Amino acid sequence: MSVKRILMIGNELLRKKAESVDFEKDPVDRYIRDLRDTLRQTQRKKRIGRAIAGPQIGCLKRIVYMETKEKRITMINPRIVKKSPDTFEVWDSCFCADVAFFGKTLRHRAISVEYTNESGEQIHENFTDDLSELFQHEIDHLEGILFTDRIIDNQIIMRSEWEKLSSS
């Protein structure tokens, strides 16, 4: 197990632009293991969350790891190459905000992403709806952008209120 500490909003590392991963020089397997172990433990602790990006554990590399019951995706050096003009509103939060509150954000309905997977293969994949907004959030982390930068209409609610919304 290699669970890392998740940085909290205010930590300046979250505002740095991450560097490209170099398959020749970088310990890619270690990055993936750190992200996976940290994500799994945080999912258990917080009972929420689908993905994590390198900068969230202070690893300033362009890598995102997603794991849900249905799916696992490792994105290395991801690039959004297409965004739908169509947008939708999302109540978003982040482990870096301790998932304590949610903010209303506007995200593209669909995106196309080019990335390298954990085996070094080039992937071009389209995502819509929940996965589209998820990867927009994660790829923002690689640019030092946080969901709080994208909140519209000053709409913030605490997690307990969000849970009422999502259960109704």
Ligand SMILES: [Zn+2]
């Ligand atoms: Zn986040």
